[in-house]
Amino acid sequence: MLTITSNNNNKEPKKVIWIHGRSHPSESPASWHLEGMIEQLLNNSEYSKALRENCIFYIVPFINPDGVYGGYSRSIANGVNIEINWDRPDSLTMPEVKVLKKTLENVLSKNNIDVFLNMHSQIANSVTYWIHDAKSTTPDFFRKQVLFSNLTINGNPYYKSEHQSFSAIAPRYAEGWIWNKVGEKSMALTFETPYTYYNENPTGEWVSIENLYELAKHSLYAISDYLLLNAHERVVVDNPIVSKQKLSLNNDSKIMFIGDNYIQSSKDNAKITYQTPVLKQGNYEVYKWIAGECKEISKNGENIWQKCDEINIRRDKKVKYRIKLENSGDKADALLFVRKSN
Numbered sequence: 001m002l003t004i005t006s007n008n009n010n011k012e013p014k015k016v017i018w019i020h021g022r023s024h025p026s027e028s029p030a031s032w033h034l035e036g037m038i039e040q041l042l043n044n045s046e047y048s049k050a051l052r053e054n055c056i057f058y059i060v061p062f063i064n065p066d067g068v069y070g071g072y073s074r075s076i077a078n079g080v081n082i083e084i085n086w087d088r089p090d091s092l093t094m095p096e097v098k099v100l101k102k103t104l105e106n107v108l109s110k111n112n113i114d115v116f117l118n119m120h121s122q123i124a125n126s127v128t129y130w131i132h133d134a135k136s137t138t139p140d141f142f143r144k145q146v147l148f149s150n151l152t153i154n155g156n157p158y159y160k161s162e163h164q165s166f167s168a169i170a171p172r173y174a175e176g177w178i179w180n181k182v183g184e185k186s187m188a189l190t191f192e193t194p195y196t197y198y199n200e201n202p203t204g205e206w207v208s209i210e211n212l213y214e215l216a217k218h219s220l221y222a223i224s225d226y227l228l229l230n231a232h233e234r235v236v237v238d239n240p241i242v243s244k245q246k247l248s249l250n251n252d253s254k255i256m257f258i259g260d261n262y263i264q265s266s267k268d269n270a271k272i273t274y275q276t277p278v279l280k281q282g283n284y285e286v287y288k289w290i291a292g293e294c295k296e297i298s299k300n301g302e303n304i305w306q307k308c309d310e311i312n313i314r315r316d317k318k319v320k321y322r323i324k325l326e327n328s329g330d331k332a333d334a335l336l337f338v339r340k341s342n
């Protein structure tokens with residue numbers, strides 16, 4: 001297991017991300033994608049430094065090393081598929097799963113696991129997450145998963161809303177095992193990359209190490225945005241300074257909001273001020289999250305970071321940023337500041 005983090009004086013408790021891959025040995029694109037995530041977590045960019053300062057990543061790149069070494073397709077050396085081995089009694093549980101459960105229990109005894117990802121590749125010619133439906137979990141857990149998926153889709157040429165997958169949560173999978181332990185506290189999903197091309201489009205880009213690395217960048221953006229991180233070059237600001245104007249804080253899980261709530265105005269022309277943490281001097285693009293309906297397929301223009309401004313910050317400082325809600329009923333949620341240059 002790789003542990004990726006950094007020693008620093010950050011007083012906030014670190015977010016915990018668990019990622020494992022390759023329970024199915026034949027799914028090698030999943031490993032190139034995960035390698036892309038690891039490479040980017042270890043590089044010297046301000047963004048990667050911030051991820052290490054704010055998070056602990058526990059990564060098991062090969063949970064089925066014998067299967068990979070032996071050239072098996074979907075099983076360990078004795079023919080068992082360890083992807084669906086999580087709800088058996090101890091006597092029938094494979095050693096690989098026993099060790100993983102013990103390691104996960106050890107991590108969970110100290111911290112919550114905020115994000116849990118299980119990396120695979122699939123026959124369909126598209127990228128997907130297996131999102132657990134609201135009926136088998138809760139409406140708010142459904143919102144969190146679809147939000148995470150939409151944060152991965154945002155600005156990503158390799159993944160589209162219509163390619164998301166939905167199923168009931170089941171204890172035979174790792175995600176179901178985690179759900180039974182901690183419920184909504186861990187956002188646990190299986191992610192799949194294709195073998196062939198993206199977006200069901202054979203005339204488009206075919207899968208390569210380069211574009212799996214590019215996809216990995218979007219997987220990291222989803223993590224840092226979902227966890228509302230101040231990641232130096234990518235800063236999410238979720239809680240505005242709410243004035244005495246007629247604004248209400250809502251948390252209706254039918255709306256795909258970020259963080260704990262969103263703001264809704266009950267009059268026209270309401271103004272809302274956000275206070276950023278210290279932003280380094282430079283040019284920034286500013287985006288606002290357009291919180292739309294929380295559905296299986298998002299409407300065009302909803303559940304995205306919509307660019308609303310470009311600003312130049314001449315010296316390192318906190319910035320007050322104001323937005324206006326024109327009509328009564330309009331919603332405001334998180335802002336995102338992306339640093340483009342010095």
Ligand SMILES: [Zn+2]
Binds near residue numbers: 024027120121
């Ligand atoms: Zn698989």
